[in-house]
Amino acid sequence: MMxxxxxxxxxxxxxxxxxxxxxxxxPATELYPDLSRLTLQQAETLFLKRNRELQVARRGVEVAExxxxxxxxxxxxxxxxxxxNLGPRRATINGVSMTRNPDTIVSLTxxxxxxxxxxxxxxxxxxxxxxxxxxxxxxxRVQEVVLASTYYDLLFAQSRARIxxxxxxxxxxxxxxxxxxxxxxxxxxxxxxRIRVDALRAENEARVARAEVERAQSTLGYLIGAEPExxxxxxxxxxxxxxxxxEPDIEQILGRRTDVRAASARxxxxxxxxxxxxxxxxxxxxVGVQYESFPDDIKNNTLGFTVAVPLxxxxxxxxxxARAEVExxxxQENVERVRAVALGDIQRARAELDAAADRVRRYxxxxxxxxxxxxxxxxxxxxxxxxxxxxxxxxxxxxxxxxVEAVAARADYARALAFWRAALGENVFNAExxxxxxREPPR
Numbered sequence: 001m002m003x004x005x006x007x008x009x010x011x012x013x014x015x016x017x018x019x020x021x022x023x024x025x026x027p028a029t030e031l032y033p034d035l036s037r038l039t040l041q042q043a044e045t046l047f048l049k050r051n052r053e054l055q056v057a058r059r060g061v062e063v064a065e066x067x068x069x070x071x072x073x074x075x076x077x078x079x080x081x082x083x084x085n086l087g088p089r090r091a092t093i094n095g096v097s098m099t100r101n102p103d104t105i106v107s108l109t110x111x112x113x114x115x116x117x118x119x120x121x122x123x124x125x126x127x128x129x130x131x132x133x134x135x136x137x138x139x140x141r142v143q144e145v146v147l148a149s150t151y152y153d154l155l156f157a158q159s160r161a162r163i164x165x166x167x168x169x170x171x172x173x174x175x176x177x178x179x180x181x182x183x184x185x186x187x188x189x190x191x192x193x194r195i196r197v198d199a200l201r202a203e204n205e206a207r208v209a210r211a212e213v214e215r216a217q218s219t220l221g222y223l224i225g226a227e228p229e230x231x232x233x234x235x236x237x238x239x240x241x242x243x244x245x246x247e248p249d250i251e252q253i254l255g256r257r258t259d260v261r262a263a264s265a266r267x268x269x270x271x272x273x274x275x276x277x278x279x280x281x282x283x284x285x286x287v288g289v290q291y292e293s294f295p296d297d298i299k300n301n302t303l304g305f306t307v308a309v310p311l312x313x314x315x316x317x318x319x320x321x322a323r324a325e326v327e328x329x330x331x332q333e334n335v336e337r338v339r340a341v342a343l344g345d346i347q348r349a350r351a352e353l354d355a356a357a358d359r360v361r362r363y364x365x366x367x368x369x370x371x372x373x374x375x376x377x378x379x380x381x382x383x384x385x386x387x388x389x390x391x392x393x394x395x396x397x398x399x400x401x402x403x404v405e406a407v408a409a410r411a412d413y414a415r416a417l418a419f420w421r422a423a424l425g426e427n428v429f430n431a432e433x434x435x436x437x438x439r440e441p442p443r
Contacts, residue, residue, distance in 0.1 A: 035229055037236040040151055043224055044429050047147050048140075050225025057139040064132040068125035074118065075111040082107075107290035109306070115282030120272050127269035134262035141258055144428040147223050148418035154216035155235040156411035161209035163403045167396070168206045171199035198393050205400075239410045240417050242357050245350070248424060253346060254339055256425040263331070263338040270324070270331035277324035280317040283309050342423070349416065349423040356413035363406040371402035 048054070082105040178192050214231065221230025254260050286308035294300045378395030418428045 035226065035232040036234050038233055040148065040235075040237045040429055043147060043151055043220070044144070046224035046226060047143070051143060051147075051223060052225070053143055054136070054139060057136040061129065061132045061136055064125070064129040068122065068129055071121035071125035072118070075113065077108055077110045080107045080109070081105070101295035103295070104293045105290055106293075107288055107306075109286055109288035109308075112285045112287060114284055115279035117276060117279050117282075117284075120276040120279060124269045124272035124276065127265050127272060131262045131265035131269065134258045134265060138258035138262060141422050141425070141428075143223075145418050145422045147220075148428050149415045150216065150220045150223055151235055151237070152411045152414040152418075154213070154220050154233065155237065155239070155414075156407055157209065157212040157216045158235060159407040160404055161206065161213050163400065163407070164202065164206040164209040167400045168199070168202040170396070171195070171202045175199050194390070194393060198396070202400075240414050242360055242413065245353065245420070248346065250343065250346065253424050254342055257342050258425065259338050260335070260342055263335045267328075267331040267335050270328040274321075274324040274328045277317065277320045280320055281312070283312075285309060345419075345423040349420040353413070353416040353420045356409065356416040359409040360406075360413050363402070363409050368402050368406045371399045375399040 084103045084105070086102050174195055175192075178195050182189060182192050217230045217233045218227075220233055220235075221227045226233070286306075288306040288308070290304045290306065292302045292304070375395045375398070378392050381391070421428045
């Protein structure tokens with residue numbers, strides 16, 4: 001009976017603890033707010049808090065800050081004790097029995113660095129911190145492009161799924177209508193079969209589009225740290241408007257690019273390390289003081305001082321200095337390499353942005369409108385018997401392809417715009433989108 005009561009008490013306590021834990025845990029809607037209507041700005045907020053690549057970059061800054069603490073440390077003093085004259089306490093010396101006490105020597109030594117070694121180490125470490133912070137900012141710049149591209153991939157997948165679903169529904173209605181005409185003997189069975197084949201193709205397109213949505217949701221969920229709720233994510237932002245771009249000031253842009261600034265900071269740090277290597281030829285001093293105690297004769301207790309200076313007879317730090325010179329030259333070359341890469345990014349981003357903007361304008365100005373007009377004409381002609389089923393299906397395929405390509409052109413422009421802003425060293429999410437987009441998730 002007592003055992004049953006004990007187990008019942010334990011079970012009750014476990015249930016209460018589990019209930020308290022569930023009550024204290026925040027619900028998923030608080031952990032991942034507004035995922036069903038996620039804007040790009042909201043995605044950026046979650047991205048800054050939860051992205052794993054940024055967490056790794058932040059650890060790099062912390063390591064550099066720890067290195068500065070080590071660089072600022074002064075050499076520790078050294079305390080030494082030496083005990084001599086050990087042996088039996090009673091000893092006979094020259095036939096005389098004597099009491100022998102051990103002698104004790106206590107010394108304190110301190111290394112004094114010369115040639116501004118500590119200051120140079122601190123300067124190099126501080127520049128390392130600056131470079132690590134610029135690396136963090138550059139990682140943020142690169143990951144912002146990835147986030148924006150992934151977000152627009154999801155927005156494109158949603159739009160494509162919506163277009164594919166609308167096309168599939170249109171074919172389903174058409175199949176129902178032509179089957180009635182087939183029963184009435186008003187239509188050939190071969191034409192009905194062709195329409196059924198295209199209806200099945202439309203169903204397949206819709207299913208593939210829904211799979212693309214799920215894939216894009218999973219990728220975006222990883223970037224914003226919302227993997228458990230990835231299937232709830234719906235991109236709710238609008239496509240960015242087509243805007244004209246002014247000619248940038250290249251030198252000003254290169255001056256604010258985080259990758260160029262990081263490389264420049266590492267160049268200055270390499271220069272400090274080169275000066276530090278050269279300062280190794282400035283001799284450090286080791287100063288010491290010692291006290292020697294003679295218990296048998298207190299009057300003979302002594303106090304002494306020592307000064308130690310290294311003699312560069314075998315080695316003059318040629319290896320350290322040569323290595324520092326090579327590292328400095330490599331840092332110079334790396335600055336030039338990073339500047340060249342940044343310049344290439346700017347030129348490539350501008351070319352891709354202009355090409356994407358031209359594609360969007362062509363679809364808006366002519367292609368999409370002509371495809372819709374041709375599809376409506378084919379539908380009307382087919383209903384009146386002036387066109388065959390092949391003309392109808394061809395017009396529908398052209399319209400479906402044109403609508404998907406038009407959305408793909410907008411997605412390409414949105415990604416190119418994000419790449420362009422990142423190439424300029426600007427915030428990728430600094431402009432408001434004004435173009436309409438689908439607000440309903442694909443079904």
